[in-house]
Amino acid sequence: MRARLLLALTALALAACGGDDANLTLALNWKPEPEFGGIFEAERSGAFARRGLAFERTGGPGAPVVQMVTARQVAFGIASADEVVLARDRGSDVVAVFATYQTSPQGLMTHAARGLDTLEAVLRSPGTLAVEPGLPYVKWLERRYGLGALRVVPYTYSIAPFLTDPTLTQQVFVTAEPIAARRAGADPRVFLVADSGFDPYTAVVITHGERLRRDAATVAALVAALREGWRGYLDDPGPANALMGPLNPEMDAEAMRLAAEAQEPLIGVKDGALGSMRAERWAKLAGQLQELGLVKEPQPADRYFASFE
Amino acid sequence: MTSTRLARVAPPVATFVVGVALAELVIRALDVSPLILPRPSAVLAAAVAESSALLPALGATARAVLGGLALASTLGIAAAVALAASPWIQRAFYPYAIFFQIVPIVAIAPLLVIWFGYGPRAVVAAAFVVSVFPVIANTLAGLLSVDPALRDLFRLHGASAPATLWKLRLPWALPYLLTGLRIAAGLAVIGAIVGEFVGGGGLGVIVLGAMRQQRTDLVFAAVGYASGLGLALFAAVGLASRLALRHWHVSERER
Numbered sequence: 001m002r003a004r005l006l007l008a009l010t011a012l013a014l015a016a017c018g019g020d021d022a023n024l025t026l027a028l029n030w031k032p033e034p035e036f037g038g039i040f041e042a043e044r045s046g047a048f049a050r051r052g053l054a055f056e057r058t059g060g061p062g063a064p065v066v067q068m069v070t071a072r073q074v075a076f077g078i079a080s081a082d083e084v085v086l087a088r089d090r091g092s093d094v095v096a097v098f099a100t101y102q103t104s105p106q107g108l109m110t111h112a113a114r115g116l117d118t119l120e121a122v123l124r125s126p127g128t129l130a131v132e133p134g135l136p137y138v139k140w141l142e143r144r145y146g147l148g149a150l151r152v153v154p155y156t157y158s159i160a161p162f163l164t165d166p167t168l169t170q171q172v173f174v175t176a177e178p179i180a181a182r183r184a185g186a187d188p189r190v191f192l193v194a195d196s197g198f199d200p201y202t203a204v205v206i207t208h209g210e211r212l213r214r215d216a217a218t219v220a221a222l223v224a225a226l227r228e229g230w231r232g233y234l235d236d237p238g239p240a241n242a243l244m245g246p247l248n249p250e251m252d253a254e255a256m257r258l259a260a261e262a263q264e265p266l267i268g269v270k271d272g273a274l275g276s277m278r279a280e281r282w283a284k285l286a287g288q289l290q291e292l293g294l295v296k297e298p299q300p301a302d303r304y305f306a307s308f309e
Numbered sequence: 310m311t312s313t314r315l316a317r318v319a320p321p322v323a324t325f326v327v328g329v330a331l332a333e334l335v336i337r338a339l340d341v342s343p344l345i346l347p348r349p350s351a352v353l354a355a356a357v358a359e360s361s362a363l364l365p366a367l368g369a370t371a372r373a374v375l376g377g378l379a380l381a382s383t384l385g386i387a388a389a390v391a392l393a394a395s396p397w398i399q400r401a402f403y404p405y406a407i408f409f410q411i412v413p414i415v416a417i418a419p420l421l422v423i424w425f426g427y428g429p430r431a432v433v434a435a436a437f438v439v440s441v442f443p444v445i446a447n448t449l450a451g452l453l454s455v456d457p458a459l460r461d462l463f464r465l466h467g468a469s470a471p472a473t474l475w476k477l478r479l480p481w482a483l484p485y486l487l488t489g490l491r492i493a494a495g496l497a498v499i500g501a502i503v504g505e506f507v508g509g510g511g512l513g514v515i516v517l518g519a520m521r522q523q524r525t526d527l528v529f530a531a532v533g534y535a536s537g538l539g540l541a542l543f544a545a546v547g548l549a550s551r552l553a554l555r556h557w558h559v560s561e562r563e564r
Contacts, residue, residue: 066523070344086523092344128427134518153427153509154517156419294522 042229377436385444435504451482
């Protein structure tokens with residue numbers, strides 16, 4: 001009884017400290033899916049609530065999350081590390097605070113029947129490559145291997161062209177399209193872009209630099225809650241998946257389960273807490289983006305992210 | 310430059326210069342992040358610096374737009390003539406012509422790629438789909454509004470149906486058709502760019518790539534090129550309309 005009262009008082013006190021920050025907005029960049037599993041688990045298990053945090057989720061596919069955080073329309077958002085470096089180069093003050101995927105889930109998928117064993121072989125064999133125009137990693141692959149053998153066409157988030165064209169290669173999140181293609185009867189082979197040396201942190205939680213300076217405690221609480229949420233999700237993705245299911249009719253329970261399974265090796269951190277980031281990797285990424293002509297001047301690595309070890 | 314021509318060119322140019330200067334000042338004063346709204350000077354700089362990519366893209370988009378407009382005019386006029394043939398045909402088919410006006414091009418664009426494959430054909434198809442309805446609707450209105458007195462005159466002289474069509478009804482519909490084409494020209498540019506989002510090539514792909522790379526200056530520069538294309542087409546239709554109508558139609562007589 002007394003413990004419960006204490007808990008309630010603590011929550012009240014924390015909520016009071018939070019002030020207007022008690023209600024924070026978090027913009028996702030896709031529909032609810034295992035990529036955000038830890039967020040939903042933190043919501044479900046009370047990891048946010050116990051720290052006095054309450055989130056309103058917004059955004060979705062196509063949401064200009066970096067712009068929304070830059071304009072401070074939302075407190076937090078999901079982006080990728082390359083987007084953070086580009087945005088800061090364009091004068092925005094967005095900062096990464098938690099990196100879900102330690103290994104980028106971006107990849108290319110083609111048909112296994114083609115018998116191609118390496119990314120290089122895929123890119124040097126004649127065929128069609130469906131990718132979103134302007135992706136930094138495609139520019140990287142072009143510089144590294146050349147795309148001369150391929151007809152490059154836009155990717156429109158449908159695997160229908162892949163299913164009908166035996167020489168088509170397309171961009172994927174290893175947690176999404178390959179699973180859908182396999183369930184549609186195709187036999188895809190997937191190559192991680194990360195293996196070619198371009199490996200930005202992905203599904204990164206970002207915030208505005210101003211919030212870090214003014215309200216680092218809330219950010220630290222968020223990171224701690226996310227860590228707890230992700231640990232819970234990795235142990236058992238079931239409950240959070242059940243929560244996300246009705247919000248994303250395109251993925252059934254089986255697709256969610258398979259995606260959670262596929263992403264597990266990308267999330268773990270060898271030395272350090274879940275979500276933590278290292279300066280060398282930010283410096284390397286900024287250098288690569290400069291080499292590609294996408295960034296004028298790399299910034300000191302510690303401006304790109306904040307550490308909450 | 311004659312004073313009348315100056316009087317025609319000066320107002321839009323002045324509006325442009327003042328508008329751009331005002332935007333530049335406001336964006337600077339409010340210190341808006343270039344990620345959210347780029348300064349006009351940055352857009353202009355990108356339009357020049359990236360012209361080696363933008364100009365070929367403009368060419369590709371222009372070809373697709375012209376292809377789409379050519380198809381829309383031929384098929385649109387033919388459809389209007391067919392619809393005007395009898396009220397029954399009109400009642401049976403006109404509602405389906407309206408489909409072209411209300412079809413959400415963004416939604417069907419991916420299907421166009423499945424039907425026509427990646428590349429210019431899908432883009433031409435997208436430009437056609439959005440620009441055919443104004444041609445049909447305007448030409449049909451023209452064909453149906455022929456002065457009854459003139460129609461009676463043709464009938465009294467025993468003119469055949471093809472002769473009436475060729476010598477009376479089509480010329481009568483011409484000003485209407487040209488108005489339809491003016492509307493279609495702007496729409497075709499929008500259709501082509503949406504088509505390029507999924508079919509590839511042209512300014513559409515530059516816009517997508519620039520968004521992805523957070524180059525809002527380049528996004529607006531590409532949009533500027535597309536607007537230039539739309540304006541040029543609008544002017545070309547205007548010129549054609551002046552040349553075709555100036556001797557006989559009240560809308561293009563010297564004002």
